[in-house]
Amino acid sequence: MEKLIARGAEADIYLGRWGPLSAIYKVRTAKQYMAEELDKKIRRQRTVREARMLRAARSAVDTPHVLYVSQKKYTIVMEYINGKRMLDIIDKSPSQGKVMGEILGRLHMLNIIHGDPNTANFLFDSKKNKWYLVDFGLSYISSRKEDMAVDLHLVKEVVYVQHPTSFKEIMSGFYDGYMSVSGKMAGIVKKIDEIERRGRYARNRSFLF
Amino acid sequence: MTLGLGIESTAHTFSASVIDDSGKIRSNVKSVYRPPSGSGIHPREASRHHAEVAPSVVLSALKESSINYRELDFIAYSAGPGLGPCLRVGATISRFIAAYYDKPLIPVHHGVGHIELGSLLTDANDPLVLLLSGGHTMVLAAVNGRWRVFGETLDLTLGQLIDQFGRTIGLASPAGPTVEKIAEKGSKYVDMPYAVKGNDLSFSGLLTSVKRKMPEEIQENLAFSLQETAFAMLSEVAERALALLHKKELLVVGGVAANARLRQMLELVSDRHGCKLKDVPAEYAGDCGAQIAWTGWLYFKSGYSVKPEKAFVSQSWRIDEVDVPWRS
Ligand SMILES: Nc1ncnc2c1ncn2[C@@H]1O[C@H](COP(=O)(O)OP(=O)(O)O)[C@@H](O)[C@H]1O
Ligand SMILES: [Mg+2]
Numbered sequence: 284m285e286k287l288i289a290r291g292a293e294a295d296i297y298l299g300r301w302g303p304l305s306a307i308y309k310v311r312t313a314k315q316y317m318a319e320e321l322d323k324k325i326r327r328q329r330t331v332r333e334a335r336m337l338r339a340a341r342s343a344v345d346t347p348h349v350l351y352v353s354q355k356k357y358t359i360v361m362e363y364i365n366g367k368r369m370l371d372i373i374d375k376s377p378s379q380g381k382v383m384g385e386i387l388g389r390l391h392m393l394n395i396i397h398g399d400p401n402t403a404n405f406l407f408d409s410k411k412n413k414w415y416l417v418d419f420g421l422s423y424i425s426s427r428k429e430d431m432a433v434d435l436h437l438v439k440e441v442v443y444v445q446h447p448t449s450f451k452e453i454m455s456g457f458y459d460g461y462m463s464v465s466g467k468m469a470g471i472v473k474k475i476d477e478i479e480r481r482g483r484y485a486r487n488r489s490f491l492f
Numbered sequence: 493m494t495l496g497l498g499i500e501s502t503a504h505t506f507s508a509s510v511i512d513d514s515g516k517i518r519s520n521v522k523s524v525y526r527p528p529s530g531s532g533i534h535p536r537e538a539s540r541h542h543a544e545v546a547p548s549v550v551l552s553a554l555k556e557s558s559i560n561y562r563e564l565d566f567i568a569y570s571a572g573p574g575l576g577p578c579l580r581v582g583a584t585i586s587r588f589i590a591a592y593y594d595k596p597l598i599p600v601h602h603g604v605g606h607i608e609l610g611s612l613l614t615d616a617n618d619p620l621v622l623l624l625s626g627g628h629t630m631v632l633a634a635v636n637g638r639w640r641v642f643g644e645t646l647d648l649t650l651g652q653l654i655d656q657f658g659r660t661i662g663l664a665s666p667a668g669p670t671v672e673k674i675a676e677k678g679s680k681y682v683d684m685p686y687a688v689k690g691n692d693l694s695f696s697g698l699l700t701s702v703k704r705k706m707p708e709e710i711q712e713n714l715a716f717s718l719q720e721t722a723f724a725m726l727s728e729v730a731e732r733a734l735a736l737l738h739k740k741e742l743l744v745v746g747g748v749a750a751n752a753r754l755r756q757m758l759e760l761v762s763d764r765h766g767c768k769l770k771d772v773p774a775e776y777a778g779d780c781g782a783q784i785a786w787t788g789w790l791y792f793k794s795g796y797s798v799k800p801e802k803a804f805v806s807q808s809w810r811i812d813e814v815d816v817p818w819r820s
Binding site: 421436448 | 633635636640641642643646681683686688689690691692719720721724727728731732734735736737756757758759760764765
């Protein structure tokens with residue numbers, strides 16, 4: 284009765300019913316490549332965390348309602364958002380970068396770090412004319428600018444690879460949106476630079492010899 | 493027939509290789525610097541080693557392919573990233589040969605070298621790449637003439653993590669193969685921090701934790717748990733990229749790619765996402781001249797070279813700042 288509609292990095296996503304409602308079953312299935320203890324630990328942690336953060340984030344952004352959580356089956360049942368992913372529309376309308384910025388900015392104002400802000404995790408329900416944010420398995424609470432900066436760095440990384448031709452336009456909208464709601468921008472942009480410059484992100488220092 | 497010489501000297505390995513334009517590797521001669529056990533690589537010592545073996549390694553590469561300097565069409569060298577003193581040895585000898593015999597000189601990015609040789613040897617077209625060399629732990633895809641970074645480590649590389657763990661149990665670097673053998677004898681999974689941040693990874697907490705657990709746990713279980721955790725993190729990031737980018741090939745290159753347990757895990761990852769694992773024969777997975785020679789040929793074909801007086805080395809050279817015109 285449930286239909287597999289997406290296979291993400293960590294979960295299988297089924298569309299089914301919950302009582303009278305259409306509902307999404309997000310099932311974290313066993314990873315055969317992992318040591319069993321590690322696999323179970325991660326699936327348990329992320330299921331619990333995601334359910335908790337989907338709820339916690341609601342005072343700042345729209346997230347699907349959590350209907351049921353089974354720790355034993357590593358499953359979250361949640362409201363079905365009938366809509367489109369940012370991933371599939373942003374190349375045609377790169378100005379939507381602003382929406383992502385606003386959503387992430389509002390989340391950061393609550394001191395919630397998303398942890399995986401890729402463009403498949405922003406869903407638009409055109410009937411309700413609302414944007415939803417999903418996929419909170421890597422989310423956590425933090426007021427550190429550095430953690431927020433890592434979130435922004437992830438957006439940059441993903442948009443760069445997934446939407447190379449509209450990268451500039453998307454990101455400029457993104458920063459506008461982020462700044463308009465959070466005002467934390469200045470400090471955080473400096474932090475992004477820091478992250479990107481340190482260690483593995485080090486920039487070119489070439490010399491003649 | 494175009495013939496090129498490639499010289500690699502970014503870290504432990506000094507190597508020279510002759511390759512032709514059909515992608516046939518005519519020779520691939522290596523000499524590896526081994527630091528005393530329990531200590532890491534010392535750049536000066538390594539460069540001294542390279543300087544000593546360089547002339548004979550280059551000569552053997554030519555001899556094995558039965559050609560002389562005059563028959564070469566270009567000289568390619570690894571210009572970075574890597575250890576400054578080591579890089580200079582390879583660059584200096586390459587510049588000398590190029591200037592003396594008046595041949596085009598081609599600086600090559602070490603990481604691009606791994607990827608392009610890997611693609612050649614496994615027939616990969618448009619792969620998602622895991623670059624796991626000593627200085628890189630990155631997930632990449634080609635976009636518009638560049639290798640774009642999809643995710644990477646925020647601190648240590650996987651190679652450094654394994655080497656540093658090896659050092660604390662008294663192994664010489666590179667410790668990968670020995671750690672792998674020790675890990676095979678471990679069976680108990682010891683809880684360790686698992687740090688995936690979106691598409692990025694962090695290994696420093698893992699190293700701290702394994703060091704702290706040294707007194708109370710046997711080496712075998714620690715090595716096992718370290719590998720299981722670090723490789724699972726990497727596999728997950730690979731999965732994230734495959735789920736988003738829908739690539740049909742997963743190419744693994746760099747020294748750590750030789751690890752059998754890692755390959756097994758990535759095989760399962762590939763199956764789950766309907767893609768093909770492309771792994772490079774062990775001889776060519778680690779640092780070698782062939783990676784530089786082949787990439788040199790790709791640049792030569794695109795008409796790119798530098799004047800000997802413009803030869804450069806770069807200790808920290810971002811792979812996503814390097815133009816790779818044949819990928820546009
Ligand atoms: N509540 C939902 N309603 C509609 N679609 C959803 C919902 N949750 C997830 N999806 C779809 O499934 C995909 C994967 O879900 P996600 O929670 O992001 O899992 P993963 O961690 O595997 O990426 C999303 O990109 C989205 O397309
Ligand atoms: Mg997702």
